[in-house]
Each structure stands twice: as C-alpha cells, then as structure tokens.
Amino acid sequence: MSTSQPETPPTVDIRARNRNRTMLVAIGVLFFGSMLIAGALRFSGWQPEGRKNHGELLQPPTDLRELVPQTAEGGAYAWNPGERTWRIMLAPPDACGSECERLAHDLDTVWRLFGKDADRVHVLWVCDSNDCMPPPDAQVPRTLKVIQGAGQWRERIPGLADPAGVPVYVIDPHGFVVLRYAPGFDAGGLRADLAKLLKLM
Structure with a gap:
C-alpha cells in the first residue's frame, strides 16, 4: 500500500x-x-477652444421681453421669437465719430459673411440723434434698425455705458441679452459666436 x-x-x-x-x-x-x-x-x-465664447457670457442673461423698442420711423420693433431672429445691438454715444464709422464697417462685414442666414440677423443701432449715427455714406447691413430711447436700454443692460468705448451685445430671438463684446472687440470673434448660435436655433 x-x-x-x-x-x-x-x-x-x-x-x-x-x-x-x-x-x-x-x-x-x-x-x-x-x-x-x-x-x-x-x-x-x-473649456476646449472650440466651445469657448469670444464674447462675455452674461449670467443671468438680461431679460428685455417687456421692453418694446421704438424705431426711428415711429413703429414698434417686435421680438417675434418664432422667426428665430438674432440681434446685434449697440448704443453709441453722441459724437462717436470714427468709432461709429469703424463699427458700421465691421458689423456690415460680419453681417455679409452670414450669407443665406444674414436676414436672420438684425442690427439694432440704438441712437436718439444724428450725432450717434454712422456716416451717411457708410455701408450698413440691410437689416439695420435705428432704435430710439437709448436711456431705457442703458438702464437695463449692464455695462452699456462704457467709458472705454462702445460695447456690442447679442440678443437671442426671445429678447434675452446673452453675450457682451467689450469696446475694441474682434469682429471675427463676434461672427464665430453668432454663427454657432444660428446653427443651434
């Protein structure tokens, strides 16, 4: 065993x-x-470079839905969110001179680069006198609307009266101010941001 x-x-x-x-x-x-x-x-x-805004994101966005903008022709400018129209808004001071000329040129260039979507972008030029208008011979976007009552816009929108110059804002189709571009902003950055927004809505 x-x-x-x-x-x-x-x-x-x-x-x-x-x-x-x-x-x-x-x-x-x-x-x-x-x-x-x-x-x-x-x-x-x-944020990754592709997702970063060039403008300053306003948080919370400024609500302008109760504001009824008045055009220089005397009519009301309606927000009409169903039309999916975005707005570029600025309110130059009186006697802005060469800055108004530069802004008119830059915004016209940005607007034209939107191509088929250009009619979905309105430029609201808030101004109560000829002194804050672009020069008569300046080329401006076809959708530019001259809006009066600059005082009420300055009361509602943060940083609109900027001693450094003229800031520009983006307003969404519902009437919310969502982006701010400081005086002397890069127009290419404005175009890039708005192009992304046009695709979203």
Whole structure:
C-alpha cells in the first residue's frame, strides 16, 4: 500500500504577482487622476477652444421681453421669437465719430459673411440723434434698425455705458441679452459666436 504524498502547492511567481499589482495601481491612478484633472478644469472654468465664447457670457442673461423698442420711423420693433431672429445691438454715444464709422464697417462685414442666414440677423443701432449715427455714406447691413430711447436700454443692460468705448451685445430671438463684446472687440470673434448660435436655433 503506497502512502500518498501531500500535494505540493503551486509555486507563486512573485515577479508576475508584483507586475500585476503594479499594473492595477497604474490603471487606478490613470482613471482617478483623469477624473481629478477633469474636475479641476471644469471648476476653474476652462473649456476646449472650440466651445469657448469670444464674447462675455452674461449670467443671468438680461431679460428685455417687456421692453418694446421704438424705431426711428415711429413703429414698434417686435421680438417675434418664432422667426428665430438674432440681434446685434449697440448704443453709441453722441459724437462717436470714427468709432461709429469703424463699427458700421465691421458689423456690415460680419453681417455679409452670414450669407443665406444674414436676414436672420438684425442690427439694432440704438441712437436718439444724428450725432450717434454712422456716416451717411457708410455701408450698413440691410437689416439695420435705428432704435430710439437709448436711456431705457442703458438702464437695463449692464455695462452699456462704457467709458472705454462702445460695447456690442447679442440678443437671442426671445429678447434675452446673452453675450457682451467689450469696446475694441474682434469682429471675427463676434461672427464665430453668432454663427454657432444660428446653427443651434
């Protein structure tokens, strides 16, 4: 009768075990490290270049729905959200001179670059006298509307009366002011932001 020998436990490859543990730790560090970095970027306000606005996002947006703009011709300018019209709005001071000329040129260029969507973009030039109008020979967008009552616009919109110059704003189809562009803004940035908004709505 043969005596059974106790089974020899399998040998453990210490190096393989350590390698597997190291790999698990590395995967954990990679996973949680990525989450930590993403969280830090999110709370610092960073956004990928393609998603970043060129203008300042107004939070909360300024609600102009109860404001009934009056045109220089004496009629009311309706918001009409169903038409999905976006607005570029500015309110130059009296005697803005060369700045009005530059703004008229820049906004006309931006408007023309929208091509088939240009008629969905109105330019609201808020001005109560000829002193804040663009020069008579300036080329302006076909959809430009001269709006009166600059005082009530300045009361409602933050930063409209800026000592540094003339800011420009974007108003959505419902009558909310959503973006602000500081005096001396890059017209290409305004066009890029508005082009994205036109695709969304």
